[in-house]
Amino acid sequence: MEEALCFGWIDGTKKKLSETEIGQRLSPRTKKSQWTELNKERARRLIYLDLMTDLVRATLPDLSPESFVIDPRIMQALEADPEIQQNFSAFPELYQRIKIDNIQRYGADVELFERRLEKLLTNTKANQLFGAWDDNGRLSSYKKNS
Numbered sequence: 047m048e049e050a051l052c053f054g055w056i057d058g059t060k061k062k063l064s065e066t067e068i069g070q071r072l073s074p075r076t077k078k079s080q081w082t083e084l085n086k087e088r089a090r091r092l093i094y095l096d097l098m099t100d101l102v103r104a105t106l107p108d109l110s111p112e113s114f115v116i117d118p119r120i121m122q123a124l125e126a127d128p129e130i131q132q133n134f135s136a137f138p139e140l141y142q143r144i145k146i147d148n149i150q151r152y153g154a155d156v157e158l159f160e161r162r163l164e165k166l167l168t169n170t171k172a173n174q175l176f177g178a179w180d181d182n183g184r185l186s187s188y189k190k191n192s
Contacts, residue, residue, distance in 0.1 A: 051088055054102040081107045083114065083147035084179065087140060091188045114143055117150040123163055124170075133173045140186055144179040 047057055050072050056079060058071035081089075086109055092098040093109075107113070125131050134142065149162040169176045180186050 047085075048088055048092060048097075051085065052092055052097055052099060052102065054099070054105060056085075075105065077105060080151070082151070083143045087144070087185050088181070091185060094188060114147070116146055117153060119153075119159075120146055120149055120163060123167060127167070127171065130167055130170045134170045137170075137175060138180075138186060141175055141179050145177070148177075 050057055054075050055072045056075045058073055060068050060070045063069045086107065089098065089106060090109055093103065098106075124134050145166055149159060149166060152158040152162065165176075
């Protein structure tokens with residue numbers, strides 16, 4: 047995935063080709079491409095490590111922390127339970143952004159939005175991080191390792 051990002055490509059849907067093979071389409075990003083918070087962080091890492099081409103850097107979305115805005119419905123749900131709010135605020139900031147983005151990008155699909163929000167609230171209440179969000183530690187440690 048990182049190599050595709052370096053050259054301005056986006057990963058598409060995976061498709062099972064056989065019992066042992068999976069294919070995945072890669073396409074060039076356009077100016078209107080939507081970037082997940084996970085891919086934005088991957089891009090930040092690649093820039094930090096000087097692995098992103100100049101051509102792609104010129105087409106990146108706003109990567110500033112201020113560009114991420116939390117949907118008020120999610121904020122309200124997190125703040126409704128003090129234990130959830132406390133647990134969530136103690137989680138890594140990267141985890142918070144990626145998990146919130148993974149919910150709010152489906153805001154128009156009410157059922158999916160609610161299902162993902164409920165999963166976040168349930169896991170947060172149990173004080174548990176869940177899902178892939180850190181590329182096995184690469185995203186939270188790249189600045190520490192320099």
